[in-house]
Amino acid sequence: MRVRKAVIPAAGLGTRFLPVTKALPKEMLPIVDKPTIQYIIEEAVDSGIEDILIITGRGKWPIVDYFDRSPELETTLENKEKSDQLEMVKELSKIANIHYIRQNEPLGLGHAVHCAKSFVGNEPFAVMLGDDIVKSPEPALKQLIEAAEKNDASVIGVREVPESDVSKYGIIDLVDNEGNIYKVRDFIEKPSPEYAPSRLAIMGRYVLRPAVFKCLEDLPPGAGGEIQLTDALRLLRMLEPVCACAFEGVRYDAGDKLGYLKATVEYALDSPELGEEFALYLDQLYKRLNNYDRAKDEIAATKDK
Numbered sequence: 001m002r003v004r005k006a007v008i009p010a011a012g013l014g015t016r017f018l019p020v021t022k023a024l025p026k027e028m029l030p031i032v033d034k035p036t037i038q039y040i041i042e043e044a045v046d047s048g049i050e051d052i053l054i055i056t057g058r059g060k061w062p063i064v065d066y067f068d069r070s071p072e073l074e075t076t077l078e079n080k081e082k083s084d085q086l087e088m089v090k091e092l093s094k095i096a097n098i099h100y101i102r103q104n105e106p107l108g109l110g111h112a113v114h115c116a117k118s119f120v121g122n123e124p125f126a127v128m129l130g131d132d133i134v135k136s137p138e139p140a141l142k143q144l145i146e147a148a149e150k151n152d153a154s155v156i157g158v159r160e161v162p163e164s165d166v167s168k169y170g171i172i173d174l175v176d177n178e179g180n181i182y183k184v185r186d187f188i189e190k191p192s193p194e195y196a197p198s199r200l201a202i203m204g205r206y207v208l209r210p211a212v213f214k215c216l217e218d219l220p221p222g223a224g225g226e227i228q229l230t231d232a233l234r235l236l237r238m239l240e241p242v243c244a245c246a247f248e249g250v251r252y253d254a255g256d257k258l259g260y261l262k263a264t265v266e267y268a269l270d271s272p273e274l275g276e277e278f279a280l281y282l283d284q285l286y287k288r289l290n291n292y293d294r295a296k297d298e299i300a301a302t303k304d305k
Contacts, residue, residue, distance in 0.1 A: 003145045003207055004051060005119065006044045006126040009112040010037060011057030011103040016255060025060050026255065027130045032267050032274070036254045037063060039133050041095060047142035049126060051097045053119045055112045057104075064100055069093045108226025113208075114216040124148065124209050127229075131256075132204030133263050135270075136249025140205055143247045147181055148207040153241035156184070156233065157205030159251055163193050169201035170230045172244050180246040184237055187230050189223050200244060202230070203251055212236050 014026030021029075027037035037054075044052055056063060070089060077086040099119060103112050113127055126141055134140040140157060148155040158172055173186040174197070188197060206229075215235035222228035236242055250266075253259030268278045 002048070003124050003126055003148065004049065005123070006049045006052045006128055006141070007055065007113060007116040007120070008037065008040055008044075008052060008128050008130060009055045009103075009109060010060060010063060010130050011055050011106060011112055013057075013106065014255075016257065017260075023059075025063055027060075028062050028066065029254075029260065031133065031254065031260070031263050032271060035066065036133060036260075037130050038066075038092075038095075040128050040130050041067075041098070043134065043139045043141055044126065044128060045096050047126075047139045047145055049096065049141070051099065051119075053099045053101060053116050055103050055115055056100055057102060057106065067092055067095065067098050106226075108221070108224070108228055110216050110219060110222075110227035110229040110232050113229055113232075114213060114227070117213045120210060120213075122210050124154075124207060127206040127208060129204035131254050133252045133254045134205075134247070134249045135252075135266070136247070138248070140247040140249050140251075141207075144205055144207045144245050147243065147245040151181065151241065151243050153243045154209045154212065154233075154236060155181075155207045156242065156244045157203050157247050158182070158200040158244045159203045159246060160199050161201045163196070163199060166191060166193055166196040166199055166201065169203075171196050171198060172200045172202070173197035174200065174244065180248075182244040182246070184242045184244050186237070187234050189228065189230050200246065202244075203247075205247065208236075209240065211239055215239070 010025065010027045012026065014021030017026050017029065028035040031039065041052060054063060074086060074089060077089065101115055101119070103115050126145070128141060144155045144157050156172070161169060167190050169190065171188045171191055172182065172184050173188060175183040175185045177183070182200065212232055215232040216227070219227055219232055222231045233242060252263035254263050269275050
């Protein structure tokens with residue numbers, strides 16, 4: 001069956017970005033001029049997704065407002081004859097069929113996905129985590145969907161990480177592979193480097209078959225006292241095939257401050273409007289900092305004499 005639906009869990013508290021996330025959902029933090037969640041939704045739409053369910057939580061109303069109509073703003077822009085901005089604002093409310101449901105308690109990613117059971121029904125669906133922004137010629141989710149259809153299996157998006165980083169991720173234990181598609185033997189949640197079965201880490205993109213909901217029902221809390229999706233996937237692989245796809249593209253961890261800054265800089269450099277001027281600024285900044293460091297060294301050398 002064709003994958004038509006996507007689930008985006010967005011109920012997290014965003015504690016890594018406090019204090020700003022006390023008042024603004026982390027999914028609404030802008031990368032250049034668009035909130036991070038819009039990049040996720042655009043990837044879904046470009047991958048053929050028709051309906052999107054956003055799992056929200058307390059204080060997440062700005063997400064709902066952002067993708068809703070804004071009659072007052074539209075009237076103002078129309079009266080001021082700002083047609084380009086008017087069209088951009090109108091398009092936001094038509095980007096996709098977006099639905100919302102609230103996760104009443106922060107019980108983990110597995111619990112959030114289970115909240116989508118009624119929305120999904122008996123068909124395969126995508127799960128996209130909002131912290132992972134992927135820039136690629138072919139959308140990362142589309143790569144997973146094609147792999148899922150070809151292999152008739154659930155598919156987990158993975159990327160190879162340095163050995164020093166394996167303890168930050170869920171790692172796959174693989175049987176064998178054909179190109180960038182791996183048959184999964186098991187999943188290990190955040191192993192120490194010496195016990196990691198591979199360096200292929202789960203990276204915020206999934207195409208899952210509906211049997212995963214059976215695995216999530218009555219699943220006991222796992223790591224961190226939360227219902228872990230990784231634990232459900234370990235059960236799912238016992239019922240039916242589960243594969244991993246090492247998708248192509250540049251991945252940014254927008255849920256991390258450094259990753260967020262990297263994404264902002266690189267998307268700004270790619271901007272037709274800002275790219276050239278921003279690149280010139282960065283070049284001038286680099287030279288200025290080099291000159292500053294050189295001047296400090298010269299002053300220190302003079303003092304030593």
